Amino acid sequence: MDRRNFLKFGAALGASQGLKLSAANANPTGFDPNKGVMGQPHHAAKAKRVIYLYMAGGPSQYESFENKPVMKQMHGQDLPKSIIGETRLTGMSGNQSSLPVAASPYKFAKHGQCGMEVSELLPHTAKIVDDIALVKTMYTEAINHGPANTFMQTGSQIAGRPSIGAWLNYGLGSDNPDLPPFVVMRTKGKGGQPLFARLWGNGFLPSEYQGVMFRPENDPVLFLNNPPGINRNSRRKVLDTILKMEGLKSAELADPQIDSRLAQYEMAYRMQSSVPEATDFSKENPETLALYGEDVKKPGSFANNCLMARRLAERGVKFIQLYHQGWDAHGGCPGGMKRQCGETDQASAGLIMDLKQRGLLEDTVVIWGGEFGRTAYSQGKMSATNYGRDHHPACYPMWFAGGGIKGGTSFGETDDFAYNIASKDKMHIHDFHATIQHLLGINHERLTYRFQGRNFRLTDVHGHVIKKILA
Incomplete structure (x- = not known):
């Protein structure tokens, strides 16, 4: 063996030893890609799989889950400087001479036994509030879409890290060797901020751990036939x-x-x-299709992808991610939010109901949310019925349901303008990743991969499991 190949062999041997050392309870008989590098979970898992409904662009909290009466009283007046504080503003609105408060025109009401407040734009989500844990105090350091999306999916604002689905695939392997453990779908025809393959990529992990894109065309997976x-x-x-x-x-x-x-x-x-x-829906009964709404019959629609997600979940796919773009609302926020909620509300709730009636919700974690929230003030000019909202990373909502999640829970409180976190209960992106891994039986500090001289993990050197939303 020549020197170059000897060094390659040594590097490969070192990497393989690093994998075994970094993953407790590794399979003693050798690596089995179907079992993952861990061999078995670090602790008893509450869930077997994840369905992540990713609302790319940043949904506004004010037209969805945050009812703030003070904003209605101050509509059109400048947001107090004491509220803005040292919050980072984008260049799109940071140089405005005035930052007028923009109150949502939509009504809110309490729903379910838990009494969770939900906007009238989400009537179907309102029906499942007793099954979800609403986190109002997600926060991030990223303020623009590219870094924020990358951070949300990989635990770093800088491209090159493995995505959350790739980490789960690497650690836990597959429950069905005939299907990829990590599948990605995008709503057909949706514009907005671009999405990049790095969001579901393998980063420095071996390439078999990357997500597989399912498309709505005749060939769901390119070059398969x-x-x-x-x-x-x-x-x-x-x-x-x-x-x-x-x-x-x-x-x-x-x-x-x-x-x-x-x-x-x-x-x-x-x-x-x-x-x-x-991908054959021909045997789905009319009652099931009705849960998802009329759009379920349109290949590539969000509703159609939600039904596909349920079918993949029941076939053992471990991580299923649906991207729905178009939530960026720098202008025309009231109308834009109404349109976006109309495209996603029924199917999101229908997915929960469908999983529940099949006994799949108890071991499936469903996640809904975007990369950041929106500002309490209007970007640009506003009128009595129209306004825009800029990016806001300091607090935004996400909801969780299913395996190991405490339904009917509201976690965290924001101030009178939903602009700052007003409680000790908050969830950073690293906490989010740690919690999801915990539900699947992974200790986020122990699942690592050695790369360029050090052990990396999804949560880097941060992250805490948020136990208050767990059953």
Whole structure:
């Protein structure tokens, strides 16, 4: 073996030893990609899977979950400087001579046995409040969409880290070897801030841990079907030959990227049968379809993707993420929020009801939320019925439901303008990641990966499990 390959072998050996040392209770018989590097959870898990409804763009808390009567009294007046304090403002509104308070025109009412207040724009979410934990005091340091989305999904504002789904895939493996453990879907035709593959990428983890994009077109996964003239038996023979040839190269070089590539080839072959079955809605009954609303019949709609998420969840997919863009509301906020809620409210609630009636909600965590909130003041000119809202990272809402979550819970309080956190109960993004991992049986401090000389984890050197929202 020449010096270069010897060093590669040593690096690969060191990396593999790092994996075993960093994950307690590793499989003593060797690494099994279906079980994940942990072999078994660090502690008893409350949930087996996650469905993450990601509202990209930053939904406004004022038209959804935060009813602030003081804002109605001060509508049009400048937001007090004592409230603004040292809060970081964007360049889009930070140079305004006036920051007028913009009160929502929409009504709020209390719902459920828990009495949670919800906007009239979310009548279906109002029906499931006893199943959800509403966190009003999420916060982040990121103030622009790119870093904020990256932070929310990877635990760092700087690109290059593995996404939360990739970490779960790496640690826990798969519950169904015929489907990818990490699936991503985007609502078709939605504009707004761009989304990048790094949000569901593997970062420095091996490439088999990245999310697989499902599309609404005829081929849900690109390049999965055989080209003309190639049948399944021929494909199997080609793959078997590749496995033998690459196996020889792997033995010579000890290159983990070769093993990753071969694992992906095999997964693609199995998905040729599993994906068409999972994406076939023909046997869904009318009562189930009605839970999600009329849009469920439109491939690529948010409702259609929610139903797909339930089908993937019941087939053992561990992390399913739905991106719905268009929540950015620098202008026309009242109308924009009404439109966005109309596209997502029924399907989000319908997903919870559908999971619940099938007995899946008790071990499935469902998450709803975006990358930050919006400002209490109007960006630009405002009228009696129209205004815009800028980015606001200091506090914003998210809700959780399902496996291990205490339903009917409201966590954290904000001030009279929902502009600052007014309680000790708050959840940082690192806390969010720690809590989700905890629900799936992972100690966030122990699941690490050695890269460039140090052990990395999703929560970096931060994060606490927020126990007050746990059952």
